[in-house]
Amino acid sequence: MKVLLIEDNLELASSISEFLAREGYICEVSYNIRDAQDKLISFQYDCVLLDIMLPDGNGLQILSFMRLERVQSSILILSAKNSLDDKIAGLEEGADDYLTKPFHLPELHARLRAIYRRKKLNGSNMITFNEISLNIDTLEAHVNGTLLDMTRKEFDLLLYFIVNKNRVLSRQSIAAHLWGDYTDNLANFDFVYQHVKNIRKKISAANGTDYIGTVYGLGYKFNTSKQ
């Protein structure tokens, strides 16, 4: 997947592009609107990651520019502005999703994948990894053909693991993914442990491989090298 990152902060841009590069994305970076417009006209991108506050103007200009030039990329807005009005303005202008800073990189990846699934692989609502298959539409998870009895949160968590496979996922990032802003109010992340435990139990019960490993001190990892 080819991604254009429009972000004026060099440090953040390098973090994101490094992260996406590890995932096998081709990531181009623009630091301002003019450069981004040049790139959008000259090349084709699957997705645009767009920061709203840019040195030479408001990032929302890019949205109208893309509409004008009929650029068919998906757009994910990254913004420090988290007010409802800003989100509505962004989404109404044609963005596909809106992520407020500071975000977790795995969360960015999960959202990016979700947008990609929706836009490019239309009709393909199945995510499969070895014996595990997830149906995004019906929220059903199968292991070796057996339907797992999962809660919505467990399904989301398993999807998050598979999208971010071979990556260390901290309890915070899992909590933020499952609960959004409400993690602000949670006393601890014990419930993440509970959810992970339940998923592992359910996969093992269906004779699946337990890919989820604990990374000491950091969190969890969906390890594809386990057989």
Added chain:
Amino acid sequence: MKLVDRFTLWFLGITMLIIPVNSFITYQSIKREIDKAAIERLKHVNVRVAGQIERGEVPGEYSQGCKIKVETTAAGHPVDVYEVTEKDVTHDPELKDNDRKITVASFHTINNKHYKIISGDYVSRSEQILAGLRTSIMWKLIILICLVVLTARLASRFVLAPFYGTLKKLQRFNLKLKKKLVLPPTRTKELQELNCFVSKMTDKAVDDYNSLKEFAENASHELQTPLAIIRSKLELLSESDIQGEQAVLITDMQNAVDKLTRINRSLILLSRLENNEYETEEEVNLSHYTQEAVNAFGDLVSLKSLTLQCNIDTNVDVRLHASLADILLNNLISNAIRHNIPGGSIEVSLNRRCLVISNTGLPPEGATEDMFQRFKKGSQSNNSIGIGLSIVKQICDMNSFEIRYHYTSDRHHVEVFFAGEANSSKLLQNDERYLQEKYQL
């Protein structure tokens, strides 16, 4: 009381005071003038009678309509001295009508004989003058009151129109619209000053509000980006080959960044609330929101092996911004989950009057009055940042809800009463009506 009524009353009061005093003076001066004229006339009569005597004619009993009396007196009285007497004479006892008689006595020396000539005449009595005055005063008063009451209202409609215009504009003034106040022009000096002052004040308020809002936005942006950098770098670092001890350090750092993020986000929300950015005219179905919030926390409740009891009335409509309803409920319910004991219970009940969330828990350590202040926590042990309840309080204050907390029989109770809203809006409506009345005169 209206301004114009105040002035009218004041004016009428003065009139009431002035008119009796004035009529007393009038009465006195009319009486004096009548007397003076009568005395002058009688003096002339006396002189004429003296002339007749001098010519040797015998004066009659009446001369020029006045009764006269001529006496001879001993010498010694100075010439040209008049004695004036007044007396009320009962002319006809049956009529019970007193006349006032003025008599003038003068002394004359004619042909070495001394005469005292007394002439008398009847003049209007003071009561008769008074009676005439009373009618005129009454008419004067009636006409004055009617004219004052009528014209004051008419005049104030023109004179005070800019003032009421300013009042109306001020009442409709809303900082959120960020529109500067345009006040009606006036030629009255005081109103010009008032308008000048008011527009200076509101312009400053608008400017301050804008800069504050800008600051809140900038602060959010300026802090969120470095936080995003730290968080992303830590995530990249955690994926590299690290040892156990380093992992613990990274986790600690991630926790700190998380906390910083939460504090930042909460403070921005608080400043937004204080800026009244979440005003709403619509009512939301709180029953629906409460049910959703309870459902959303279902997992957490079961993970902590708590029991949750709901008692939610249907169709409870409350005037509240939808996002605020979410924040309020989430903060309260997650508090109830956090400050609970293993195996404890939570009870959520909602009716038209109030929302009550009660939960089992350890007794609060600090003073419960400080509970709703920022960064005050019941206990220091947990991971909370102590701002959730002050956000809840701010939301309640903004929407005129009343929030109460008490700890009884091993349970924390947080109650939010919606009743306050109706009172305040009624008060506002009254104000509006009052002003409307005033403006329309």
